[in-house]
Amino acid sequence: MSSAPSRTPADAGATCAIGADLWFRRDADGTYLVGLTDLAQRRAGTLAHYRGPAAGRLYRAGEPAVSLESEKWVGHLGLPVDGTVVATNPAAEADPRTINQDPYGAGWLYRMRPLEPGSFEARSGAPA
Amino acid sequence: MNFAAQEPSVAREVELPVWRLLDLGRCEPVRAQAFAESVAESVAAGEVPNTLLLAQPASPYLSLGFHQSFAEEIDPSFLERRRVPVIRRVEGGGTTWLDPDQWFYELVYRDEDGGRGGPADLERFLAAPARAARDLGLPVDLRSPSDLVVGDRKISGNAGGDWADAHLLVGGFLGRADHGAMVDLLRLPHPGIRPLLRSLIERWVTSWETETGAMPSWSALRDRLVEAFRALRLFQLRPAPSTPAEEARFRSETVPRHTDPSWRELSPVPRSPGPLIRRLRVAGPHGLLVLSGVVGTGLSVAVVDGPEVRAGYVLDTAPDALPRRVARDSPELETLRDAVRAAPGFD
Numbered sequence: 001m002s003s004a005p006s007r008t009p010a011d012a013g014a015t016c017a018i019g020a021d022l023w024f025r026r027d028a029d030g031t032y033l034v035g036l037t038d039l040a041q042r043r044a045g046t047l048a049h050y051r052g053p054a055a056g057r058l059y060r061a062g063e064p065a066v067s068l069e070s071e072k073w074v075g076h077l078g079l080p081v082d083g084t085v086v087a088t089n090p091a092a093e094a095d096p097r098t099i100n101q102d103p104y105g106a107g108w109l110y111r112m113r114p115l116e117p118g119s120f121e122a123r124s125g126a127p128a
Numbered sequence: 129m130n131f132a133a134q135e136p137s138v139a140r141e142v143e144l145p146v147w148r149l150l151d152l153g154r155c156e157p158v159r160a161q162a163f164a165e166s167v168a169e170s171v172a173a174g175e176v177p178n179t180l181l182l183a184q185p186a187s188p189y190l191s192l193g194f195h196q197s198f199a200e201e202i203d204p205s206f207l208e209r210r211r212v213p214v215i216r217r218v219e220g221g222g223t224t225w226l227d228p229d230q231w232f233y234e235l236v237y238r239d240e241d242g243g244r245g246g247p248a249d250l251e252r253f254l255a256a257p258a259r260a261a262r263d264l265g266l267p268v269d270l271r272s273p274s275d276l277v278v279g280d281r282k283i284s285g286n287a288g289g290d291w292a293d294a295h296l297l298v299g300g301f302l303g304r305a306d307h308g309a310m311v312d313l314l315r316l317p318h319p320g321i322r323p324l325l326r327s328l329i330e331r332w333v334t335s336w337e338t339e340t341g342a343m344p345s346w347s348a349l350r351d352r353l354v355e356a357f358r359a360l361r362l363f364q365l366r367p368a369p370s371t372p373a374e375e376a377r378f379r380s381e382t383v384p385r386h387t388d389p390s391w392r393e394l395s396p397v398p399r400s401p402g403p404l405i406r407r408l409r410v411a412g413p414h415g416l417l418v419l420s421g422v423v424g425t426g427l428s429v430a431v432v433d434g435p436e437v438r439a440g441y442v443l444d445t446a447p448d449a450l451p452r453r454v455a456r457d458s459p460e461l462e463t464l465r466d467a468v469r470a471a472p473g474f475d
Contacts, residue, residue: 043246044246044247045246045247048195048220049194049195049220049397050397051195051397067194067195069193069194069195069220070220070247071220071247071250071273071274072193072219072220072221072247072250072273072274072286072287072288073219073220073245073246073247073249073250073287073288073289074193074194074195074218074219074220074287074288074289074290075245075246075289075290076218076289076290076291090398093397093398094397094398094399094400094401095400
């Protein structure tokens, strides 16, 4: 049986969204998986390009790190909190339509380790 | 004169937010292309109003879309011959040839003030340049999401991006189209692709000169553009110069960024696995897809209109061999169609 793409943050085990555009999920190793919400991917339209942040690099919150392009419009996004990027999703970079098709599953954007523990939760208002 | 009829529009005009009209005139390529990035920082900080820039490049150059690969896109021998700069813009779209026979309009605005950013803003604002062209006698329409066309041929390309917490929309009219440069600048995986691409560009890209036999004066077009943007009734326009802070930031940040090889040659994003090795969009839904190992073991080309394959070609390994057209309704063409269905096309 094939599983349908997940459509809500809860499907990905996400604890919360940051604003309307990003969701995150804290994993047992203290890293956070970050993705685009279904609302944000719908608003963007079919994505043609995704360039993720550089793995291993420390970014400051808001510093341009991610770019997404649809219909000739490029959005440059910063990370929500200070931290080091652990991985960028190679499947989403290779075929950005994965983000449209499965935003809370195979279409995650990047994994990062925040500089300050609890900073994700503080940003979203969720309990740490 | 009917003063009563004028009062409501005068009242509305007063309530509209004031945007700055910044006419850069004829200027060096990096200023024509990228001064808007410096403006974006001032707009985002609230130091200046939202801004409409107008510009004309004083000399030719190439502009890469933000996600384009310098190494894959640009033919190094073309750069050697023509000695033109390459500027990676922060907005989207493909590689473009820009020269003094083109005229630019660029909008820089904060979130909510003029739009929320994203493709919907293209449609909203492009009504103005379309109207300006029509006012000058050229029947231009918007082909969603981002092209202005005369009939079915593109005369204006447009793109957008978010930068420094502001939105940027950039576009321009082709006064004269240098079809040769548009083709020759591209690095292609086989020389047989060049004539196919040239025929498509000649079919789908037009210019003011082609349509009317002459180019309008920049001052006439500039005046019509300003009037047409005012006629959107979204903002007032007041001419004002750039600020010392914008000029200083342009010199200390924007120009160094655009002359830094690491920005120009940003490493390419990994390509999807599969037979598609190159997408060459010509205009709107029209373009070429280059595939490997689909028909035979070498390269093949699909001429596409959106998801539809209009024709197929097989490229011989001999570099001087002409492309062989695949027969209509042949199994080879069906094989090519199957491969294109699985690849991202030009919607």
